[in-house]
Amino acid sequence: MNFDFSDEQIMLRKTVRNFVDKEIMPHIAQWDERGEFHAEVITDLARLGLMGVCIPEKYGGSGMDYNSLAIVCEELERGDTAFRTAVSVHTGLNSMTLLQWGTEEQKQNYLVPQAKGEKIGAFGLTEPNAGSDVAALQSTAVREGDYYILNGQKTWISLCDVADHFLVFAYTDKSKKHHGISAFIVERTMEGFSSKAIKGKLGIRAGNTGEIFFENMKVPKENLLGEEGEGFKIAMSALDNGRFTVAAGACGQIMACLEASVTYCHERETFGKKIGGHQLVKQMIANMEAGLQMSRLLVYRAGELKNKGVRNTRETSLAKWQACDFANKAADDAVQIHGAYGYSNEYPVERYLRNSKAPVIYEGTREIHTIMQADYVLGYREDKQLNKMLPPWPFEE
Numbered sequence: 001m002n003f004d005f006s007d008e009q010i011m012l013r014k015t016v017r018n019f020v021d022k023e024i025m026p027h028i029a030q031w032d033e034r035g036e037f038h039a040e041v042i043t044d045l046a047r048l049g050l051m052g053v054c055i056p057e058k059y060g061g062s063g064m065d066y067n068s069l070a071i072v073c074e075e076l077e078r079g080d081t082a083f084r085t086a087v088s089v090h091t092g093l094n095s096m097t098l099l100q101w102g103t104e105e106q107k108q109n110y111l112v113p114q115a116k117g118e119k120i121g122a123f124g125l126t127e128p129n130a131g132s133d134v135a136a137l138q139s140t141a142v143r144e145g146d147y148y149i150l151n152g153q154k155t156w157i158s159l160c161d162v163a164d165h166f167l168v169f170a171y172t173d174k175s176k177k178h179h180g181i182s183a184f185i186v187e188r189t190m191e192g193f194s195s196k197a198i199k200g201k202l203g204i205r206a207g208n209t210g211e212i213f214f215e216n217m218k219v220p221k222e223n224l225l226g227e228e229g230e231g232f233k234i235a236m237s238a239l240d241n242g243r244f245t246v247a248a249g250a251c252g253q254i255m256a257c258l259e260a261s262v263t264y265c266h267e268r269e270t271f272g273k274k275i276g277g278h279q280l281v282k283q284m285i286a287n288m289e290a291g292l293q294m295s296r297l298l299v300y301r302a303g304e305l306k307n308k309g310v311r312n313t314r315e316t317s318l319a320k321w322q323a324c325d326f327a328n329k330a331a332d333d334a335v336q337i338h339g340a341y342g343y344s345n346e347y348p349v350e351r352y353l354r355n356s357k358a359p360v361i362y363e364g365t366r367e368i369h370t371i372m373q374a375d376y377v378l379g380y381r382e383d384k385q386l387n388k389m390l391p392p393w394p395f396e397e
């Protein structure tokens with residue numbers, strides 16, 4: 001067991017932190033208030049090689065290990081959840097899934113430009129009547145000659161108006177229930193595709209989230225990912241990677257809560273002393289620190305299993321569940337520590353509280369992860385290696 005970061009990972013953390021401090025921190029309050037998504041941040045992240053950090057160099061990525069992706073997510077969410085979410089859907093849910101399941105042709109056509117950040121990827125699983133219950137989805141794909149004709153609608157899709165490529169899921173055979181779902185790579189430019197942003201979100205207001213629609217969309221048969229009927233399995237394996245990035249990001253959210261709260265503890269005085277001197281305030285700070293350190297251990301353990309090429313659904317689910325709950329609680333306490341000032345946007349902690357809620361809902365709600373963990377312990381659920389796994393790290397040339 002090794003808990004040390006490599007020199008390369010220490011440098012990576014510094015690079016992302018500097019970027020966040022210079023390019024995100026000074027503007028984020030305004031972007032959040034105006035509900036603006038700033039795509040130029042993604043272009044800058046791509047320039048730094050951060051949109052494909054754990055994708056092998058031969059596919060256009062930076063070739064670093066899976067825990068390096070965690071470091072990027074942690075540091076980005078210290079700035080804002082919106083940009084970590086962008087990396088989660090682009091790299092975690094889309095690019096890593098192409099790396100795991102794609103044919104060589106699909107990797108060349110879609111993964112390479114995504115890993116370089118020249119094209120942006122997103123992930124469309126959720127529908128108006130299918131969230132936790134994936135098999136309830138209603139989108140369909142009917143084979144006609146060399147094409148599939150896609151019809152349906154996805155909702156709550158991150159980067160819906162921004163992404164060039166989407167990994168989407170539709171029934172090719174409804175009678176087979178979840179064994180009848182298939183995965184497709186679709187492009188925004190394909191005829192029959194449209195998107196629309198959702199307004200009035202509680203948080204992640206500097207992010208782009210909304211609906212995508214497929215109306216008699218002709219998708220070439222070469223864009224089927226995996227085999228027909230493998231879509232459910234592919235979606236779940238994608239979530240193993242997306243959840244990992246969400247869990248890592250939650251650590252960054254806790255770091256941001258701690259930074260703001262510690263600063264305020266040293267400034268604000270009540271009853272003749274700094275509030276950091278009051279025991280009940282100390283308790284909130286201590287809980288944040290404990291949450292951060294425990295979450296990190298869970299995240300890096302899941303990352304280590306990915307590095308070894310071992311199935312990690314159980315460990316990733318635990319990390320995601322716990323880290324997001326800790327982050328949500330840390331943000332709530334950060335507002336509490338700031339008293340009434342924490343209740344206004346004069347301080348960043350109200351944004352942290354609003355932002356920390358979505359990660360408790362997306363990529364498996366708190367309740368779904370609770371059930372999964374209980375099922376593992378009770379022996380109702382077990383993980384087997386899949387027929388295709390992520391390549392272990394170090395990657396082969």
Ligand SMILES: Cc1cc2nc3c(=O)[nH]c(=O)nc-3n(C[C@H](O)[C@H](O)[C@H](O)COP(=O)(O)OP(=O)(O)OC[C@H]3O[C@@H](n4cnc5c(N)ncnc54)[C@H](O)[C@@H]3O)c2cc1C
Binds near residue numbers: 358367368
């Ligand atoms: C900001 C944001 C971004 C998102 N981005 C994406 C994206 O990029 N791509 C994508 O595909 N989706 C995305 N989602 C959607 C997200 O993944 C779903 O919202 C999530 O899976 C939950 O589904 P639901 O909202 O339909 O809730 P439901 O599944 O309807 O659940 C409602 C409530 O019932 C509970 N519940 C459901 N089933 C059970 C059960 N069996 N036992 C106990 N409790 C249960 C849930 O925990 C929840 O509390 C995003 C959501 C948000 C908020």
